[in-house]
Amino acid sequence: VTTALARGGTGARPGVLRPRAGRPRARDRRLAWLFAAPAILLVGLLMYYPMVGTVYESLFTTSFINPTPKFVGLETYRRILADPGFRQVVLNSLAWTAGVVILQNVVGFLAALLLDQNLPGQGLMRSLVLLPWVLPGVVAAILWRFLYDPQLGLINSFLIGWGLSDHGVEWLADTATAMPAAILAAVWKGFPFSTVVYLAALQNVDREQIEAAVIDGAGPVRRLLDVVIPAVRPVIAVNLLLTTILTFNYFDMVWVLTRGGPLNSTHIFPTKIYELGFGQFRFGDAAAYGVISMLVLVVLIALYLLVQRRARA
Amino acid sequence: MWKLASAVGTAGLALVSAGAARAETVTLKFWDNQQTESGLSQYQQEAVKRFEAENPDIKVEVTTVPYPEYQQRLLTAVQGGNAPDVSTVDQIWQAAFAEAGAIVKLDDRAKAAGIEAGQFFPGAWESANYDGNLWGIPFNVDVWFFSFYNKALLSQAGVDPASTVTWDGLRQAAQKLTDPAKGRFAVGLFAHKGEDTTVVLDSFIYSNGGSVLDASGKCALDQPPAVDALRYLASLVPYAPKGILNAASGDMRELFLNGSLALEFWPALEQPTLQKSKLDWDFVVGHAPAGKTPIGTYGGWNLVVYRQSPHQDAAWKFVRFLTRPDVNGKVVDLIPANVEAAKKFLQENRKHPDLILTHLDNAKPRPLSPRYLEVSDAEITLAQDVFSGMAPADAAKKACASIDALDGK
Numbered sequence: 134v135t136t137a138l139a140r141g142g143t144g145a146r147p148g149v150l151r152p153r154a155g156r157p158r159a160r161d162r163r164l165a166w167l168f169a170a171p172a173i174l175l176v177g178l179l180m181y182y183p184m185v186g187t188v189y190e191s192l193f194t195t196s197f198i199n200p201t202p203k204f205v206g207l208e209t210y211r212r213i214l215a216d217p218g219f220r221q222v223v224l225n226s227l228a229w230t231a232g233v234v235i236l237q238n239v240v241g242f243l244a245a246l247l248l249d250q251n252l253p254g255q256g257l258m259r260s261l262v263l264l265p266w267v268l269p270g271v272v273a274a275i276l277w278r279f280l281y282d283p284q285l286g287l288i289n290s291f292l293i294g295w296g297l298s299d300h301g302v303e304w305l306a307d308t309a310t311a312m313p314a315a316i317l318a319a320v321w322k323g324f325p326f327s328t329v330v331y332l333a334a335l336q337n338v339d340r341e342q343i344e345a346a347v348i349d350g351a352g353p354v355r356r357l358l359d360v361v362i363p364a365v366r367p368v369i370a371v372n373l374l375l376t377t378i379l380t381f382n383y384f385d386m387v388w389v390l391t392r393g394g395p396l397n398s399t400h401i402f403p404t405k406i407y408e409l410g411f412g413q414f415r416f417g418d419a420a421a422y423g424v425i426s427m428l429v430l431v432v433l434i435a436l437y438l439l440v441q442r443r444a445r446a
Numbered sequence: 447m448w449k450l451a452s453a454v455g456t457a458g459l460a461l462v463s464a465g466a467a468r469a470e471t472v473t474l475k476f477w478d479n480q481q482t483e484s485g486l487s488q489y490q491q492e493a494v495k496r497f498e499a500e501n502p503d504i505k506v507e508v509t510t511v512p513y514p515e516y517q518q519r520l521l522t523a524v525q526g527g528n529a530p531d532v533s534t535v536d537q538i539w540q541a542a543f544a545e546a547g548a549i550v551k552l553d554d555r556a557k558a559a560g561i562e563a564g565q566f567f568p569g570a571w572e573s574a575n576y577d578g579n580l581w582g583i584p585f586n587v588d589v590w591f592f593s594f595y596n597k598a599l600l601s602q603a604g605v606d607p608a609s610t611v612t613w614d615g616l617r618q619a620a621q622k623l624t625d626p627a628k629g630r631f632a633v634g635l636f637a638h639k640g641e642d643t644t645v646v647l648d649s650f651i652y653s654n655g656g657s658v659l660d661a662s663g664k665c666a667l668d669q670p671p672a673v674d675a676l677r678y679l680a681s682l683v684p685y686a687p688k689g690i691l692n693a694a695s696g697d698m699r700e701l702f703l704n705g706s707l708a709l710e711f712w713p714a715l716e717q718p719t720l721q722k723s724k725l726d727w728d729f730v731v732g733h734a735p736a737g738k739t740p741i742g743t744y745g746g747w748n749l750v751v752y753r754q755s756p757h758q759d760a761a762w763k764f765v766r767f768l769t770r771p772d773v774n775g776k777v778v779d780l781i782p783a784n785v786e787a788a789k790k791f792l793q794e795n796r797k798h799p800d801l802i803l804t805h806l807d808n809a810k811p812r813p814l815s816p817r818y819l820e821v822s823d824a825e826i827t828l829a830q831d832v833f834s835g836m837a838p839a840d841a842a843k844k845a846c847a848s849i850d851a852l853d854g855k
Contacts, residue, residue, distance in 0.1 A: 197521065198545040198816045283689035284629065284701060300626060306689035308834070392639040395691035396830050411518045413819045414542060 184427070191421040197414030209421040218397060222422075223429065225312065226381065226401040230433070232316040233323065233380040238373060240320060241327025246357075248328065249335040259332075266325035274389030277318035281305050281390070305391050308398040315399050319386045323379070327372055334368035335361065370441055374434065381430050402426035472760045473505045477523075477533035479516035479747075480779065493777045497767050504760045524548045524752070531755035532764055534585050534747040537573035537811055538641070538818045544581040545816035549750040553580045555762050561769070569744040570783045573811040582748030583769050584783030588713035589742035589802075589809040590645035593733065597726040599623060599630070599708040607728065610709070612736045613678055620685035623708040634698030634710040635679070635686035637829040642695040644812065644822045645743040646711050647829050650675040652741035652810050653734035658821065659813045665846035667828065668839070676828070676838035683833060690833045713745060714802050715780055717795075729798070731805045742809035746780060781806070817852045824848045 191209060193202035213219050248259055265273060280287050281304035289301030304314040338361055346356045362369075384403035387393065393400035393408060400408075402422065410419035478490065494506045509530070511519050517539065523529050524546070535543055543549045556562070561583060563571045570584035593610065600607055603622040609615035620632035637643050648658060656671030666672060683690065687701055699716070701707035703723055710716075720727050732740030749768060751761040768777055774787035781802070782788045788806070792799030813821055824845045831841035 197525070198542050200525075200546055282697070284687050284706060285704075301688065303689040303691070306692035311692070391692055394639045394830065395637075396827065396834065408823075411521065413823065414521065415820075 187420045187423050190417060191424045193417055195417040195420075197416070202417075205417075209417050210425070213418065213421055213425070218400075221397055222400050222402060222405050225397075225399060226426075226429065228312060229316060229319075229387070229399075229401050230377060230381045232313070233319045233383070234373060234376045236316065236320040237323045237376055237380075238327050238369070240324040241372075242331050242369075244324065244328040245331035245335055248332055262328055263325045265322050266329075268322070270322065270385035271389055273322045274318065274386045277314075277321070277386075278305070278390055281314055281318075306395055308396050311391055311395060311399045315387050315390050318390065319380065319383060322386065323376065327376065330368060330372050331365065334365040338364045374437060377433060377437065378430065381426075381433070402429070471503055471505055472757045473507060474532060474757055474760055474764055475507050475509065475530035476764065477509045477511065477516075477520065477530040479511050479513045479534065489777050489779075493768070493773060496773070497764060500767070501760075501763060504763065506764060524754075527754060529752040529754045531757050532749060532751050532761040535582065535750050537570075537744060537746050537748060538822070540573065540582050540748055540750065541576045541814050541816045541818060543750065544576045544579075548753060549581055550753050550758060551579045551581060552583065552751065552762070552765075556580055556583065559766055561766070565771075565785060566783050567744075567785060567788070567806045567809075569806075569809045569811045570746055570748075573744060573746070573814065574748045576814055576816075582750045583765050585747045585749045585769060585774070586778035586780040587744060587746035587783045587788075587806065588715050588780040589805050590642070590649055590713050590745055591711035591732060591742060592714060592716070592729040592802075592805070593709050593731075594702065594712055594716060594720060594727055594729045595709045596702065596705065596707070597728055599705070603708075605708075607730055611730050611733060611740065613733055614736060616709075616733050617678075617681060617685075619708075620682060624685040629706050630708070631687045631701070631706060632685040632708045633682050634693075634695075634702060634707050635682060635690050635833065636693035636695055636698055637690050637826065637833050638692050638694045639823075639826055640694055641822060643829050644825045645745060646695075647679070647825055648743040648810075648812060649711075649732060649741065650679055652743065653732060653738060654678075655738065657810075658825065659815065659849075663815065665849040667825070667849070668842040668846045673838050673842050676832050676842060679829075680832050680835075680838060691830050713780075714796055717797060729801075731801050739808060740805070742805050744809045744811040746783060748783075820852055821849050 190202070192204060192206055194205050194209065195202045244262055248255060248262065252258070268276075279285070283289060283301055283303045283306065286301075286304075288304065289298070292298040293301055302310060305311050342360050342364070343356060346360050351359065381401075382403055383401075384407065387399050387401055387404050388407065391399045393404040403426075406419050406422045406426065409415045409422060476494075490508050490510065494508055498505060517536070520529075520533065520535070524543075529548065535549075540549075566574075566584045567587055570587045574580055574582040574584050595607055595610070597607075600619070600623070603619070605619040605622055610619045616633070623632035624630060636646070651658065651667070651672045654671045654675040656669060656675055657666045658672075660666040660669075687693070687698070687707060689697075695710070695712060698707060698710045699712070699719070702710040703725060705725070732742055734740040749765045751758050751765065755761050767773055769784055771784050771786040774782035774784040775791040778791075781796075782791050789799070789803065792802055796802055812818065815821055827848075828841050828845035831844065832838050836844075
């Protein structure tokens with residue numbers, strides 16, 4: 134159909150949609166807008182309207198008990214920024230995101246390297262490695278809650294059995310260990326996603342370059358650092374960006390494991406927003422936290438892109 | 447002639463409209479939640495059939511939501527203008543629903559129907575009142591907590607269950623019952639972010655004569671009775687299973703059922719679960735300092751009628767029906783809030799009904815504040831602070847600072 138149109142197949146106005154070197158005619162532009170309109174409308178309605186609505190709501194004090202919104206401008210932000218609990222949420226979110234993203238990508242890349250070798254049972258391994266990713270988030274979180282149980286959990290059983298601990302560790306009940314424990318569980322759940330992406334990239338690395346490096350006497354580490362990683366660098370960049378966004382907004386793992394506790398040591402933006410909105414009916418505060426969370430994410434992504442651009446230059 | 451025709455016409459119209467009114471059926475939307483494994487849906491359907499038979503012009507659509515989702519579903523429905531006509535609300539939400547204008551006052555209707563305080567447990571009736579008005583009718587209740595104990599473990603350790611009713615007695619028993627090397631613990635303390643943490647904390651404070659808020663609504667957690675209760679709770683930490691700060695009552699139940707824990711704190715609704723187990727169990731009615739009576743904390747649900755409902759009269763009829771002595775016991779999965787119905791229900795369904803009734807009579811509700819959920823959050827942090835070693839007086843001061851700051855937010 135496109136070809137027919139481009140050839141002037143409509144008969145009446147030959148060459149109407151033919152690409153031209155000059156400015157597109159007004160009718161072409163109108164047609165283009167017409168085709169794009171449903172998508173723009175959907176994206177606008179489903180994505181940008183709620184986002185703008187959240188920003189708007191954050192300028193009002195609205196809660197369940199004060200359902201009539203009262204305009205307070207930036208007062209909610211001032212109050213939140215002055216609250217020590219807010220600083221804790223920001224620091225927790227950064228630690229959580231950095232921990233999960235770095236570990237998930239390292240583990241995911243190593244697993245992809247392993248699966249890229251021609252080892253026996255590779256097909257089965259590729260399927261098995263996907264299992265944590267396929268599990269629903271809440272199920273994975275419940276599974277890890279059992280593993281971390283101080284009395285009945287498998288991890289403490291092993292630690293005590295191997296003589297590494299006398300009475301086990303209170304993984305999720307100790308402010309020192311709760312966040313690392315949550316990060317570990319999230320890495321287990323998320324690393325297959327990185328593995329799949331990296332595996333696809335590794336399989337597209339030019340084999341001739343690798344063979345040339347072998348002939349030049351490069352060992353496996355040298356080949357990895359000088360041939361493979363540079364070849365998959367764009368994929369690493371995209372993967373880091375994606376996992377940063379997904380992890381920053383990851384709710385169910387932390388909520389099921391600790392609900393942000395103990396003593397708020399695992400409270401991150403999504404759990405705090407949920408607690409404020411649905412736990413305490415404070416919609417204005419929840420909206421302000423949502424907006425700040427969006428800004429923090431934008432800053433993180435901007436920083437990341439800046440670093441990328443500098444590295445490329 | 448003209449007059450006759452007119453009279454016949456008017457009479458005819460009246461008949462037609464009366465017929466239309468008869469044919470018009472009101473459909474009520476009733477929401478409730480389910481907390482236990484009982485056959486609640488079946489009981490409700492049977493009750494609804496009976497109500498519909500008594501009120502042929504009213505149909506009832508029942509929506510039963512699992513407890514963990516109920517608050518969010520109800521809140522979203524109210525905010526979105528899709529509230530049911532009538533529903534149960536947790537006692538601790540009711541003040542906020544009233545303050546938000548989501549539900550209607552029931553004083554006049556209750557008075558006209560002869561519904562009054564004496565028919566319900568005192569704390570349940572108190573929980574249905576807010577700011578001088580009646581906003582709900584108590585539907586079901588339970589009380590935190592009863593201390594369920596493993597008879598075999600107490601007997602092996604030579605502990606007389608009756609001795610654990612006093613604070614000193616409980617601590618002495620706890621020393622005998624704890625053996626971490628064998629994975630045995632005495633007392634199931636928990637302090638995760640959940641309402642079960644708050645109600646147990648409240649019960650210890652109430653049992654020492656303390657309160658969460660004073661009569662003027664100011665925080666009373668930093669007063670001596672409350673601080674002493676916190677100090678006592680902290681002294682029990684060595685006898686509790688590890689991981690208190692992230693543990694819930696459900697985790698303690700697991701340990702109790704597998705024989706690792708000697709005493710667990712639960713409301714009476716725990717009995718059906720224990721009856722199904724192979725454990726030899728019994729219970730005492732909470733703990734208090736010597737010479738004081740253990741005071742429990744009320745949990746439970748009130749029936750409310752929504753302002754958005756176009757069928758408030760029919761909704762009220764349904765509320766009256768569900769809280770009637772002959773019906774109330776047949777439609778709840780906790781304990782009927784109607785005392786007459788509760789007595790019969792407890793005789794038929796629970797061990798030691800007299801002990802439960804006494805505990806219900808003594809129990810107090812949680813603070814009736816429209817900001818209750820935030821008060822509770824501060825109390826949970828207080829419990830976590832105390833269980834992680836902060837000095838009780840300092841932890842209480844910190845909690846009071848955040849509770850008293852709520853007014854300014």
